[in-house]
Amino acid sequence: MTASPPTPTDLAFDLAPIGLLVTRDRVIERCNRAFVEMFGYSRQQLLGQTTEMLYPSHAEYEDIGARGVRSMLAEGVHRDERIMIHRNRELFWCAVSGHPVDPAHPYACAIWAFEDMRPRRPVRMALTPREREISALIVAGWTSKQIAKNLNLSPRTVETYRLRLMRKLEARTVGELISRVLGLC
Structure with a gap:
């Protein structure tokens, strides 16, 4: 049995020039090629994992998560620029936007866009x-x-x-x- 060709929607998601991510309760359900390349993991290494692995520390994961919930509940979307961590432990700036599927339950299922800012904003210092x-x-x-x-x-x-x-x-x-x-x- 041959696999059916990808739909235009699947192609748009997978080939988008920015990292795209679908999460359920902050667990990675789906990600595209740009996201995989941005963080240095294979798709298989990411799927089913919490997004905590993408943050420099547990505290940042918790703090940014709490801010995300507040802004999604208040505005229906969360946007920020933050430092994330690559698989090789390199820190990098990333612009992130998230939109919940159900605004009343922000992290139940959310769609995220990640823009790698390394080309214009390198991280050059060690900060806490x-x-x-x-x-x-x-x-x-x-x-x-x-x-x-x-x-x-x-x-x-x-x-x-x-x-x-x-x-x-x-x-x-x-x-x-x-x-x-x-x-x-």
Whole structure:
């Protein structure tokens, strides 16, 4: 018995130029070629696994997951830019968008798009998970008060992290800090 040719829908999913992912309860159900290539695993290694394997740490998996649920419940979609981890342990920036099938149950089944930002935004420094999280929000233009509220921290704690990041990356201004985090200088 011969296999039937792929449908146009299957071809569009599999050959899309960005990484596409279907998850159920944060478990990988389906992914396309671009996603497989982006993370360095085979499709068989990804299917049936939780997405936690794609995050630099368990804390980042939990924190970003909690933010994702909040934004999907409030807005019906979640978008962010975050640092992810390749199979070879290389960290890289990724733009991520997720849309739940049922807005009332965001992670029951969700469709995700991943854009690899390595060509324009290399990761050039070793940061802790919290520093990565805060630096991503600074790059997104969030204020210390907004970051504090979102991460359940005090604004003073966020300011301490911002100063630590500036020292670590030898940045004199927030603009310079953003440029260094983005790998522009």
